[in-house]
Structure formats: structure tokens, C-alpha cells
Amino acid sequence: MSADYYTHLERGRERHPSAQMLDALSRALLLSDALREHLFRLAGTVPATRPVETIDPVLRAMLENYSAAPAFVMNAATDILAANAVAEGFFSAYPRLDNLARMTFLEPVSRDFCVDWTWTCQAMVATLRQARARYPEDPRPRCVIDELHTASAEFAELWRSYTVCATTGEPREFVHPEAGALRLTYRSFDMSAAPGQRLMLYQPEAGPTTDALARLRARQFPADDPGCHAPGHGEGAGAYPELVPNPTHPRPRDHIRRRVLAWCLATVALTAVPATAHAEPETCAPTTATTVTAATVPYLDWAENLGFDADGDLWVSRLYRNEVQRYDKSGHVTATVSVASPGAIRLGPDRRLYVVYGDTSLNLLPGAHGSGVVRFDPTAATPVPEVFVDGLAMANGAAFDDAGNLYVADTGSGVVRIRPDATIDTDWTAQARMSGLNGLAVQGNSVYTTAYLTPHGQILRLPIDAPAHPSTVADLSLADDLAAAPDGSLYAATTAGALVRIDAPTHGTCTVLTGGPLTAVAISPEPDHDLLIATGTGDIVRVRR
Known part of the structure; x- marks a missing residue:
């Protein structure tokens, strides 16, 4: 950006700066995200959203403090950024808790864990397709998509088919190797302060599922050895x-x-x-x-x-x-x-x-x-x-x-x-x-x-x-x-x-x-x-x- 162009912009002679110019100006002036967005809107355009990869410490604390049901935060590429202990127990059948799409397509246990595995696969493809369109400059969703294209024939077929998956509020069924059959309804909340991040809550149905999750919680939070307690x-x-x-x-x-x-x-x-x-x-x-x-x-x-x-x-x-x-x-x-x-x-x-x-x-x-x-x-x-x-x-x-x-x-x-x-x-x-x-x-x-x-x-x-x-x-x-x-x-x-x-x-x-x-x-x-x-x-x- 030349000095003459900036002078014209400052004096109002240039009324239609490009998004690239606005972005460069934001970086040069060290604008915060809020000021950057305000600058774009003054120019009559909407800034490209920058995904955030770090977890707000208050949100992390809330996750740790919430133990009623599985809860976790994932980014646009379905990387799991933080999870509460109940979520760790819920997904304990998997070798690792890292990326939900990879876990769904590449871990054999997923076919047994997710009763409607096909629907889960369609939901993961829809999530990644949305991420690629919403954050075209973010390389992470592209990396996950490319990896799954190569490693999973099911993913490649679904990606080519453009199958639409409706994310309804109906309960989903899972089979946990320790807790048995579970029925949970999940809800997804976009984190407005952290673009690209979603808070995922899996709400259990009352009855056997609630009791089964309680047993999982007890395994995650074992009581102290009774022998360590003196009698009252x-x-x-x-x-x-x-x-x-x-x-x-x-x-x-x-x-x-x-x-x-x-x-x-x-x-x-x-x-x-x-x-x-x-x-x-x-x-x-x-x-x-x-x-x-x-x-x-x-x-x-x-x-x-x-x-x-x-x-x-x-x-x-x-x-x-x-x-x-x-x-x-x-x-x-x-x-x-x-x-x-x-x-x-x-x-x-x-x-x-x-x-x-x-x-x-x-x-x-x-x-x-x-x-x-x-x-x-x-x-x-x-x-x-x-x-x-x-x-x-x-x-x-x-x-x-x-x-x-x-x-x-x-x-x-x-x-x-x-x-x-x-x-x-x-x-x-x-x-x-x-x-x-x-x-x-x-x-x-x-x-x-x-x-x-x-x-x-x-x-x-x-x-x-x-x-x-x-x-x-x-x-x-x-x-x-x-x-x-x-x-x-x-x-x-x-x-x-x-x-x-x-x-x-x-x-x-x-x-x-x-x-x-x-x-x-x-x-x-x-x-x-x-x-x-x-x-x-x-x-x-x-x-x-």
C-alpha cells in the first residue's frame, strides 16, 4: 500500500477499498479483532472470519466443572480442543480423543460404537464441507479432508455424492463397551467469541442412559481407597x-x-x-x-x-x-x-x-x-x-x-x-x-x-x-x-x-x-x-x- 493511496483513503477520496487492502491496513495498525471487524463494516463489507484455535480459559474451566453429561469443544476441522472427564469416559473405547472425523472414519471401533454409523459419517462430511466453505483460508480442514480422502473409501464416496445430512434433534444410539446401550441427544453451540469453535453437549435420556453415565463418571472419578480412611x-x-x-x-x-x-x-x-x-x-x-x-x-x-x-x-x-x-x-x-x-x-x-x-x-x-x-x-x-x-x-x-x-x-x-x-x-x-x-x-x-x-x-x-x-x-x-x-x-x-x-x-x-x-x-x-x-x-x- 503506497503512502498516496493511504492518504486518499484517509481523506475519503477512495470509497471502495478491497478486502485485501483493509486486511493489510488492519495488520499495519495492529487492530484487535473487534476493531478490524468495525473497519470492514465501515467500508461496507464483511471481513473474512479467522478461526480461533485456542480455548478460552473460562470456557475450559466450565467444561471441567460440568460433569452431568459429555461435553467438548471442537474446531472447524473437528479437532477436539478440550473435553470434560465425562466425554473422555464416553469416548474411552477409542485409542485417542483427537479428531472426531478421523475417529469416525478411521477407527474400527466406531462402527460398533455408533449404532447409526452411516448417519454419523454423513454428519462428519457435512461438517467438513461447511468448514471448507466457511473458512477457505484455513489449512486445517483441508488437511483433514485430504487425509480422509486417501485413507477412507467411505469418506471419498460420501464426499463425491454430496449427500445432505439433516442434523435433527432426535436421540442417537451408542454402544459403549463398559456402559452398554446409550441414548443421547446432542446439541451444538457456535462460540461467537471464538469463530470456528463449537461447544458440543450430549444430553442423556432419563433412565438407563443417565445411570450408565453415572457409572462412567464413577470410573473416571474413583473414590479413594477405603483402607486409607480411618473409622469415624x-x-x-x-x-x-x-x-x-x-x-x-x-x-x-x-x-x-x-x-x-x-x-x-x-x-x-x-x-x-x-x-x-x-x-x-x-x-x-x-x-x-x-x-x-x-x-x-x-x-x-x-x-x-x-x-x-x-x-x-x-x-x-x-x-x-x-x-x-x-x-x-x-x-x-x-x-x-x-x-x-x-x-x-x-x-x-x-x-x-x-x-x-x-x-x-x-x-x-x-x-x-x-x-x-x-x-x-x-x-x-x-x-x-x-x-x-x-x-x-x-x-x-x-x-x-x-x-x-x-x-x-x-x-x-x-x-x-x-x-x-x-x-x-x-x-x-x-x-x-x-x-x-x-x-x-x-x-x-x-x-x-x-x-x-x-x-x-x-x-x-x-x-x-x-x-x-x-x-x-x-x-x-x-x-x-x-x-x-x-x-x-x-x-x-x-x-x-x-x-x-x-x-x-x-x-x-x-x-x-x-x-x-x-x-x-x-x-x-x-x-x-x-x-x-x-x-x-x-x-x-x-x-x-
Whole structure:
């Protein structure tokens, strides 16, 4: 590009620059992708899309944190760029998890794994044909196409035939060598911030497929060797072997370690909070831990949260089953209410139960706001949830204050205050904006919340009358949920495997018991005020202090 041409362009004498000229100008001026696109549109043209090959670390973290079903990200050439552990188990019959088209055409196991192998082949050809047309300058799709042309007669024939494959929403059948027959419906989401990338979700049908995937998850996330756990202090058959009161070395499971690593990669910014150096928690007085109810299918029954209704019955959020369950005093399920990805369960001033829904990291994707709070009458013969508030990002913990305001920890935005009339107090909420929150409890004139995505796992205090000035109460690794006890102390359950008692005024902490992962804690009604603990395996444990 000559200096004279650039001068003419700058002064508006050249009204129709070519795409090549605009692209060269973008490179010379070191324009970002957004500015480059704006320049092209000012010139009345659309820029050629540049495929992105790197995975956004927040998206990678979401994949690691999503364990309900197979999920992965692939590029235009069907290279698998990132996958969650369930996807790794789902495709474990293949020698490698690298390129979906290569796996389909070149791996013999594919013919047995995909029941309708012919349809799968047609879908792969259609995907690659679209990629070549959409990204003509990208060499990677061409390389995959050329390789398959040479190595697979089936691919070459389909490529010549121009067979059209409709990507319907019908379930597809697979035969896994360990899990058996599976029926899943897949959905594909284009990543607008990363051209060429697609997020693929394989949603299982309820029933045998869901249970089979749970078994695959259990194989991917093996429990620690039972011989490594010392027996609990409980007596007889009620003792809970995976939760050990007061050991010195908690041992989190491998899938929790992976989750921690993924979140460490996430570029999620937390509002600056004054930090205080705190010592490691000491050991509390001896306690007794017993199982209240055991999971039917470990991990599929993941207990995300729990709470009590006005009659003292226990309710548990089963995150991956998309339901909350009521248990009687004997530990039997007496009611089930459908709630999508349920989180905190809290008894409201009106004696109804308020349940967070949409507690899934998929709601953190751009444009997604599928979270909120529902409420229902727990005494009804068939409780029917109604939406109390919606439009949140990823609601998780929740608690009421004495005035009937509901506070919700939204992982995507901060603490949200909801008035009794279901309107959001926007002025208060704007002062409590921060990312990465999880659990929440209210005590007196303070809101306490867990900053799960910070390196130290902070417990934060937000004064109700000054929410813009949070302070750090304690540093706990992977602090998940909180509960406020009648004696003024706080209890925090951590997915690192510890139940910790916190004295907020003094910042003192002590470990009640360890095991894990622990996901939530609730205080039982009078007179005993025992602690009820939700676990990642799905068991519910009672701790007597």
C-alpha cells in the first residue's frame, strides 16, 4: 500500500477499498479483532472470519466443572480442543480423543460404537464441507479432508455424492463397551467469541442412559481407597467411613483436584477485598458423624444443598437429577419436586421453601441468564414450584434476613438482594458486585459469602448497610457453602473435604471433620441443632457436636 493511496483513503477520496487492502491496513495498525471487524463494516463489507484455535480459559474451566453429561469443544476441522472427564469416559473405547472425523472414519471401533454409523459419517462430511466453505483460508480442514480422502473409501464416496445430512434433534444410539446401550441427544453451540469453535453437549435420556453415565463418571472419578480412611467416631452401622473427625491430612478426590486446577486457569476477576493473613484451622473438639441417608448412585445423586421446612423435614437438592427431595426422620424420600439444577434451599418467612435453580456453569456462557429462585408450599400433597425471581446468571447460595429480604450469591455477578415482593434491590446489589461467589449466610447485620474462585477461598463479610465494603473473615481452600449457627459461629463446607467452624469476630477457625467432597451444611431445628452435611457422592451426614 503506497503512502498516496493511504492518504486518499484517509481523506475519503477512495470509497471502495478491497478486502485485501483493509486486511493489510488492519495488520499495519495492529487492530484487535473487534476493531478490524468495525473497519470492514465501515467500508461496507464483511471481513473474512479467522478461526480461533485456542480455548478460552473460562470456557475450559466450565467444561471441567460440568460433569452431568459429555461435553467438548471442537474446531472447524473437528479437532477436539478440550473435553470434560465425562466425554473422555464416553469416548474411552477409542485409542485417542483427537479428531472426531478421523475417529469416525478411521477407527474400527466406531462402527460398533455408533449404532447409526452411516448417519454419523454423513454428519462428519457435512461438517467438513461447511468448514471448507466457511473458512477457505484455513489449512486445517483441508488437511483433514485430504487425509480422509486417501485413507477412507467411505469418506471419498460420501464426499463425491454430496449427500445432505439433516442434523435433527432426535436421540442417537451408542454402544459403549463398559456402559452398554446409550441414548443421547446432542446439541451444538457456535462460540461467537471464538469463530470456528463449537461447544458440543450430549444430553442423556432419563433412565438407563443417565445411570450408565453415572457409572462412567464413577470410573473416571474413583473414590479413594477405603483402607486409607480411618473409622469415624460413630458407633455401629451408622458410622460414616468417608468422613473422619479431626484427621490432620484431608485427601480430596481426583476430580476435585481437576476442578481446582481448572478454576485456577479461569480469568475471573474478583473485586479487590482487603486480605488478612490467617493461620490454618486448628482441630475442634471431637464430634460424631453418622450417615442419615446414602446415595443410590454415587455422584449422580450429588447433593448440592439442603435445608429444613417449618415441620423439620429435610430437603436435599439433587443437582444432576434436577430435583429436590424431602426426607422423613427415618431418611426415606417422601416427596420429589422438579427443579432444574437446584442449589440452595431456604425456608422463607411465609413458610414456603425457596430453591435456587439454574446452578450450572453453562449459565455463565455469554447471553445465558437461565438462573433464579422458585418457591413452593412444602406441605402440599404435590408441591408445584413457581418462579419467584429469574434472569440471574448462576445463582447458588441464599439466605433471608430478619426483614424478609432474600440474598442470593450469584457466581456471575455477586450478591443479589431480593425484596419480599420479588423485586431486586438494584442499588444495594450494584454495591455488592463481584465474581466467583458460591455459598451465603446471613447473621445479624452481616452477609457472609464464600469466594470460591479466589486462590485462598475467602470467606467474606458484607455489612448489610455498607455492602460496597467487604472484608475477609477467613481463608479456606474451596469453601463452598455456609450456615450460621444460633451461637453466632459460622460453619463452612469445602469441596476440598473439610467442615470448618469460624468465629467471625476473631477470625478463629477449627476443623470439625474432613473427608469429601463436602458441598453444603445446614443447622437442624431445635432442640439439638445438629449439623447436616451434603456431600458430592450424594450421602447426607449428621454431625453431633
